[in-house]
Amino acid sequence: MSSQHVNKHHQLGLTDEQVLMMYTFMLKARKYDERATQLQRSGKIAFHISGIGQEATQVAAAFALDKQHDYFLPYYRDYGLILTVGMTIQELMLAALSKAEDLNGGRQMPGHFGYKKLHIVSGSSPVATQVLHAVGIALKATMRKEDHVAIVTFGEGSSNQGDVHEAFNFAGVFKLPVIFLCENNQYAISIPVHRQVAGRVVDRAAGYGFPGQRVDGNDALEVYRAVKEARERAVRGYGPTLIEAMMYRIPPHSTADDDMLYRTKEEVEYHKEQDGFQRFRRYLMESDVLSEELDRALNESIKKEVNEATKYAEKSPYPAPEDVLRHVYAEDGGDT
Ligand SMILES: Cc1ncc(C[n+]2csc(CCOP(=O)(O)OP(=O)(O)O)c2C)c(N)n1
Numbered sequence: 001m002s003s004q005h006v007n008k009h010h011q012l013g014l015t016d017e018q019v020l021m022m023y024t025f026m027l028k029a030r031k032y033d034e035r036a037t038q039l040q041r042s043g044k045i046a047f048h049i050s051g052i053g054q055e056a057t058q059v060a061a062a063f064a065l066d067k068q069h070d071y072f073l074p075y076y077r078d079y080g081l082i083l084t085v086g087m088t089i090q091e092l093m094l095a096a097l098s099k100a101e102d103l104n105g106g107r108q109m110p111g112h113f114g115y116k117k118l119h120i121v122s123g124s125s126p127v128a129t130q131v132l133h134a135v136g137i138a139l140k141a142t143m144r145k146e147d148h149v150a151i152v153t154f155g156e157g158s159s160n161q162g163d164v165h166e167a168f169n170f171a172g173v174f175k176l177p178v179i180f181l182c183e184n185n186q187y188a189i190s191i192p193v194h195r196q197v198a199g200r201v202v203d204r205a206a207g208y209g210f211p212g213q214r215v216d217g218n219d220a221l222e223v224y225r226a227v228k229e230a231r232e233r234a235v236r237g238y239g240p241t242l243i244e245a246m247m248y249r250i251p252p253h254s255t256a257d258d259d260m261l262y263r264t265k266e267e268v269e270y271h272k273e274q275d276g277f278q279r280f281r282r283y284l285m286e287s288d289v290l291s292e293e294l295d296r297a298l299n300e301s302i303k304k305e306v307n308e309a310t311k312y313a314e315k316s317p318y319p320a321p322e323d324v325l326r327h328v329y330a331e332d333g334g335d336t
């Protein structure tokens, strides 16, 4: 590894080891995602919703935050974010296969990540409900004079929900320490972005009295810079920031979607070339942080981790039918 010349990550205060760690989490997210897709295709799991093409933003955002103290309200594609915060591939696999040892007893929809210990707050199936929850957590931080922020992610389609506008308004009025991160992947299922939003998502921030920044979501370091700045504003009492990270949903909406009904192969191929994960890999190669050899070793070790997690989760027992009541009435509220 060479640190002889000053690279962009050095200017942002990130060491070679830290950016390599960011790459490792992007790789973990991608490998988990590819395996989950295969498991669905082979009939072992019912459903998978992919985050491929969005990992650069997700990992960079988590890296810019304080994992010990901040609160994370992810949405269903955020494998990169929650792995960086501390969930493991094995935990994701147990959830995907609905096994009893899953944090939520195998009874939560995969993608509704929740982990009390890690401050990951579980989402719900109606899109964007988590945005209001994040504002509530930020309000608690302000009232108790606690030094943490809440980050919440959502898609650009979901940014049209009333919840998001109520959340923006309340957070703006009370200057709450919350970061709104819109992962604009240019589709809401089959609806392209120009049929969802007439203006720009980012410009809505101005209407609610706080700053908005649009960033290239395929540029992990740009996302890191923007989220870090937003966190600093939040903890200093200046209130929320909206970040709109531009990216592209490379896979179909979910394993239940045929995207060739509404977009072309050529369009998808073009965007694959812009993929933030591959771009970060090239950047690390050019900066001499990553070599082909190290990359091969990382790929091997993550493949092994995914294989072991898959085997472990496959062998693990399903919850007993009667457990359903135990989880509904769990006194400690379970791990969600
Ligand atoms: C309130 C509500 N309306 C509709 C749906 C169905 N639905 C699930 S995901 C989705 C698309 C959301 O698009 P976007 O917010 O851009 O996120 P993306 O899936 O593109 O990451 C829709 C319409 C839902 N879950 N909740």
Ligand SMILES: [Mg+2]
Pocket (backbone or CB within 6 Å): 155, 156, 157, 183, 184, 185, 186, 187, 188, 189
């Ligand atoms: Mg979208």
